[in-house]
Amino acid sequence: MDNKIPSIPKRIGSVKFGLISPREIRKMSVTAVIAADTYDDDGYPIDMGLMDLRLGVIDPGLKCKTCSSRAGECPGHFGHIELVAPVIHVGFNKMIRKILRAICPKCGRLSLEPANKEEYLRQLAKLKEIGHLPDSLISDIFKEAAKAKTCPYCNDADGNPTKKTVIKFEKPVEYIEDGEKLTPSEIRDRFENIPDEDVRVFGMDPDNARPEWMILTVLPVPPVTVRPSITLESGQRSEDDLTHKLVDIIRINQRFQENRDAGAPQLIIEDLWELLQYHITTFFDNEVSGVPPARHRSGRPLKTLSQRLKGKEGRFRGSLSGKRVNFSARTVVSPDPNLSINEVGVPFPIARQMTIPIKVVSRNIDLMRMYVARGTGVHPGANYVIREDGRRIKVTDVNCGELSEKLGFGWTVERQLADGDIVLFNRQPSLHKMSIMAHYIKVLPNKTFRLNPCVCPPYNADFDGDEMNMHVLQTEESRAEAKILMLVQENILSPRFGGAIIGGIHDHISGLFLLTRNENFISKNGALELLRKADIRKLPEPAGRHGNGEPYWNGKQIFSQILPKGLELEFPAKVCFQCEVCKKGDCEYDSYVIIKDGELLKGTIDENAIGAFKGIVLDKVVKEYGTTIGAKFIDDVTRLAIRGVMRTGLSFGIADEDVPNEAKLEISDAMAKAEDEVHNLIQAYDANELESLPGRTLAETIEMLIMQKLGKARDQAGQIAGNHLGLENSAVIMAKSGARGSMLNLTQMAACVGQQAVRGERIRRGYSDRTLPHFKKDDLAADAHGFVKASYKSGLNPTEYFFHAIGGREGLVDTAVRTSQSGYLQRRLVNALQDLEVQYDGSVRETRGVVVQFKYGEDGIDSTKSDYSKPEAVHRIVRSVTGKEVD
């Protein structure tokens, strides 16, 4: 049998939207549905019931009475319910309201002068011609027509123009005119009266959408295939929510009919009409405001039509644009600095579940036999084999031996993941291409994915519970592509700024800083221990010998061992004090790095050398020696750094924030002085002696001056604290080397937290003319407006604590708002740019071939291959080849 769907490509010429007319509903219906029931006692669908066989089939074995195909092939067919009385469609309430207000209640004509109508028609046609949306014009038309107090076309019984009264709308579906409720029938009658030419004036096409079709007289019944019933394990049938709703509708419709035929009192009729309206409203949308949602017996609200489409899990975002895949795994990530940056540690249980299909050929049949023979229990085993005829057989402990022998050419073995397999690794949100990279697997015990901390920056991962996804590649082509394009080492350089995004972080930086900073007399044992993992076969000549003849090496020598031969570099380190005239190699702080022929001669290694985002050495190694050597360099550097930091040890405790008493005095002196100055400023302001800054009012000026003074005071306090803590303080080491934290953090911990701000200004809100009752009214002093004199170590006083909480709250709100906003911006940008492509001629074009940019980025340069777009690269090459400087 040929089950293939013919794949003739077809172009969609146009899409037409309109309202479905009752005639159309009846025309497409295969049966009227009158029985409020589904199956009879034998479990057979009731004729003209909700599961009527003409509406399509879902049980295997039954045949559709309409198209005579079986379940799965039958697309399903619509039925219909004849409503006893018209009912409003909730989705069109807005439109119904607008039209109702714009037309005459008696003759149904749009309340506009004929000349106006013509003019509007002309404008509509023009908008259509130039392809603009008519929305705003149409809302103008409705507004204009609603303004009319009388009908320009007809008269009432007294011969005066017919009066129009304001029609009030009440949620959910009530229209009140003159205190009287308009029934849907009345509304429908009015709409029927609107002449076609008037319908056109308010932008509707009467051939495809007559206004009265917004009020339902017949309800389409969706096919059974849209609302399949499921059979529970107990054998009991459970119907879809839509079917439940339809049962309600039919039941009320019937009762309505019976009561009306029996001539029941108006009150009962009205109640039933309202009930029918309720059921049909909730059939379309069960979350209309003002309507209690229809619920299951269990209390769960029903999922009706609108709920199927709307929202994140709805048909559009959840099913149509949503993508879910097989061969993927997700778990928590944790660090393992001993893995290469190209590797990922995969837990055993995951490696045993996930498979790679391998075709059996003469060259691998023995290996494949071995995998199958191992079964599923022993690690690199096989989970399934696929025979030549395409049948999948699960490998079990029982059949593995037999299958292994039967295995022949052309079979496929689904082998378990093993060391060296390539997989894709991803962390959401996937904001740039480095959010999905390829890694080689290393199967490890325990239950987390392990990754080298160096790859945290591109994934923006940390280990506070982050989870990541892994995807196992299933074809040879995809594996090749992943290896060439997506492997971590191919993504060390970020196209965003052309520098390394993968590199040393935190302890890697402090480790190398401590190692390369001083002489660090390192014994032979120490040297070998440091370089243990770096594949170094020979130590260089020792830097010197102790008195007893014992040789020693220094940190710079050790670091030089992992630098590639021939590397030439010169740059100021992060710790550089930015002296007016840089003494370069003679810098007294050893902060000018000189590397000659792969040998670190001068300078200290810190963030500027090997840090992610900034590492100059890193950048140069990758650009000049290629990605493989670059990756090995990062691996070596980080391993050396970890051992380096362990040699001296680096810890931080509360005691590291202690400053000596004299420093405390100095700080409080500085603070007192600043407060005095602020006090003087305020006095000058009060005496009106202050001169305002250009473009500022006096009040703004004083605020600015006070902020300036206090900012300076905080910095001064930080300076004092920093000086007393000294360069050996671990927080200072981390801040200066760029490993973690900043001097500002340290200032706040040890000296002074500083001004708390809301929207960049001192805190002003609170009680009338003051922030808190603790202060005098109109007090401008520092402490009354959120200046925190204390440090975190010394502790904040109650008012300081309160102001700090205000400032902190703003920070939290800001981040929350920023992430949601930037996420939306990203989505829109990606949607707009996703189809653009850089062509071989360097131009950027979209799918039709229209040029968007004549040269990619205007200069046609791949930022990862350029040296921060500076001519230094050329100069260096000339220097390295000719030995001469270029000017």
Add this chain to the structure above:
Amino acid sequence: MRKFRLLDHNSVPKHEIMQEDEIKVLLNTYQIDKERLPKIKGIKKSVEKVGKKVTKKVGKKISDKGVDPVVIELGAKIGDVIKITRISQTAGESLYYRLVIE
């Protein structure tokens, strides 16, 4: 008082109408037809005459809606190609071309 000229403004890059032979070279280098060029909105052919008349009187045309001011300034016709020389952060100077459309 001298009328402000749009193209004199610092933020408006240099715009020139290209000669036919220049256009030929351009289209040839990128192996495209005119339609594949980026567009710029020009004055509709049918209203061009009316527009010009009004310009003299009021200085602003009724048919100007959506028309790029630079096109009016240059007096470019539908089908002309405008060469734009921009100052670029990355390349120093970069060239861009736009086809004048209705």
